[in-house]
Amino acid sequence: MSKKNKIMDFFSALGRSLMLPIATLAAAGLILGLSSALLKPQIQAALPFLQNSVVVYVLTLIKTITATVFGMIPVLFAICIAFGLAKEEKEIAAFAGFIGYYTFLLSASIIINSGAFNFASLKMSNILGIEKTIEMGAFAGILTGILTSMLHNKFYKIDFPIAIAFYGGKRFVAIVVIGAMTLLGQVMPFVWVPISSGINSLGSLIASSGHTGVFLFGFLERILIPTGLHHVLNGVFRTTSVGGVYQGVEGCLNIFLQFFDKVDISQLKQFTAFLGQGKMPFMMFGLPAAAYAIYKTSPDNKKPKVKALMVAGVAASIVSGITEPLEFSFMFIAPQLFLFHAIMGGISFGILSLLGVAIGNTGGGIIDFLIYGVLVPGSRWYIVILVGIVFAVIYYMVFKWYFTNKNISIDVNEDVEEEDFSKDSSGKTxxxxxxxxxxxxxxxxxxxxxxxxxxxxxxxxxxxxxxxxxxxxxxxxxxxxxxxxxxxxxxxxxxxxxxxxxxxxxx
CATH class of the missing domain: 3.30.1360.60 (Glucose permease domain IIB)
Known part of the structure; x- marks a missing residue:
């Protein structure tokens, strides 16, 4: 396998591994957002029953528990990346991922607190009960997960002499991970200061780029869809200092969810600029309009199947923010349209940032729009609708012109077979x-x-x-x-x- 293929496979697998914790965070974010919104004085004034002590207690309980999830991002990354990148015996890798992360923090804490070296410039926190250890945020979890998976894939089948055979194979994985992460914990406090400085500089550069930086992020977030690497891009911005730092908290998603109910929403708009708000105009308006144009320009004999495909795609895009069904319907037969779509994605992110919209979370669909936009005073949610209408007109006109001018239609596989989940005699569907x-x-x-x-x-x-x-x-x-x-x-x-x-x- 060529080096290029190995690199692409690795990043594809990494993006896949990040999906489980990111999906968990998105779900927790919806619950946190709804409970926080219902506790706001403006909402309670409009709905007096929310002021009932029992209701307030339940909402506060839900909000507190879901908010705690976001402090667990590094350890979730360590476990899920180790699990996702492991070739076999994935549960062993996940277990070793947690052990490795804890060992790393403990080892770093020991050398930091030894007094033998001066780590005054190092950012430190209390994590998982370990006092005064290195604070690397999500990077610690990502690094641990990757190294654990590498060690797991190398040693999970190792054989030892009979006398110590019990410690071979999958049992050896945790042992070697503990050793490796102990060494890494001793070294990392010395090298993290310049690395974190560089990362913070990158974050500052993006922030100083203003709306141009937001546009570039939005463009990359869409153009990377075919490769699946947009998950990696989003993960970096959402959970590390590349996405911003606010009162010691790193990552635009972390910042938004931790301060959503503590400060005025206008103070968070520089961070929500990289979140789901930038997707809303094209997810809820642009792509549905494009789908209608695709349907209208299809030959009559194809229209019934095109309609079924487009309706399903539009529903997924609007409700849950899943755009791939629509994007892949035209991506290969009209790559110029996908480039147009990526540029419009960048414009969408940039213009909402420019107009001061502040709607958080990650989905970009109507659920996030209602919970984090309509229910939040000062979010300027109405701008999404105004921009969305303009996007709908532009998308419809461009897609209709392109499909008509090129005299093409999407491939709906007229011989596609009905989904059949029935099982044969061997038990296979x-x-x-x-x-x-x-x-x-x-x-x-x-x-x-x-x-x-x-x-x-x-x-x-x-x-x-x-x-x-x-x-x-x-x-x-x-x-x-x-x-x-x-x-x-x-x-x-x-x-x-x-x-x-x-x-x-x-x-």
Whole structure:
């Protein structure tokens, strides 16, 4: 495998690994936002029953518990990245990820508190009960997860002589991780000061770029969609100092959720600029208008199937902020339109930042819009609607002109077969069997995973993949980030599809 393919596979796997904690944070964020909004005096004045002591207690309980989740981001990253990057025995890697993270913090604390060296310029905190240890934020979790997975993949099958055979294999993983993270904890306090200084400088550069920096972020966030690397970009901005620092808290998402109910929302708009608000004009207005244009320009014999595809895609985009079903419907037949869409994404982020909108969380769909926009005084949520209407007109006109001028229509796979989750005599679902065959057969598949909308598969030989067969299974698009990794887009139903494929591969 070439070096380029290895790098692409690694970052693709890293992005996939970040999806579980990020999805957890998004769900917790919705609950936190709703409970915090209902505790605001303005909302309670409008809805007097919210002032009842029992209601206040329950809402405060929910808010406090969900807010705690965001202080656990580094350890969640350590566990989930170790789990996601492990080839086999993933649960062992996840366990070692937690052990490694705790060991790293404890080791760093020991040398910091030894008094032998001066670490006055180092940022320190109390984490997981460990007093005065190095504060690296999400980077500590990411670094621990990556190193743990590397050690796990190298040693989980190791054999020892009979006398100490008990400590071989998967039992050795935690042992070697403890040793490695102890050493890393001794070294990192010396090297983190210049590294953190560089990261903070990058964050300051982006912040000083103002609305231009926000535009570039929005453009990159969309243009990276085909590779799946937008998860990495978002993760860095949301959880590290690249996304900003406010009263000692790093990352735009962390800052927003920790101070959402403590300061006026206007003080957080420089951080919400990198969150879900920038997606709302094109998720709730632009892409639905594009979908309507695609439907209107389709040949009459294709319209029923195009309509079904577009309606499902629009629903996913507006409600849950999942845009891939729509984006992949035109990405390959009209790449110029996807470039246009990415530029509009950047404009969307930039213009909402320019107009002082302050709507947080990550989704970008109507749920976030209502909870963090409409229910929050001073969020300027109405600007999203005004900008969205303009976006809808532009998207519709551009897409209609392009499809009409080029005389093209999207591929709806008129021979696509109905989803069939019934099982054959061996216990495999018929759909899973077709997907496995489309991927070149079970012997060609190395690993199967999924994110929020894609089946992510590591394979041995890309030439054995049958794209036509995969499209007949209901796939909305196919992406090949490298020669050994393929993404098959199924939209929100991908969780069920992935489960069926994994079960079929066990037989």
């Amino acid at each position: 018929n759909l899973a069997v077709k997907i496995i065959n489309g991927l070149g057969g079970i012997d060609n598949i190395v690993a199967v995973n999924n994110c929020i909308s894609r089946l992510r598969v590591d394979i041995k030989d890309m030439s054995l993949v049958n794209e036509d067969l995969l499209k007949k299974t209901g796939s909305m698009g196919i992406v090949k980030p490298s020669l050994t990794h393929i993404h098959v887009i199924y939209g929100p139903k991908v969780e069920k599809v992935a489960k069926q494929v994994k079960e079929a591969m066990k037989y």
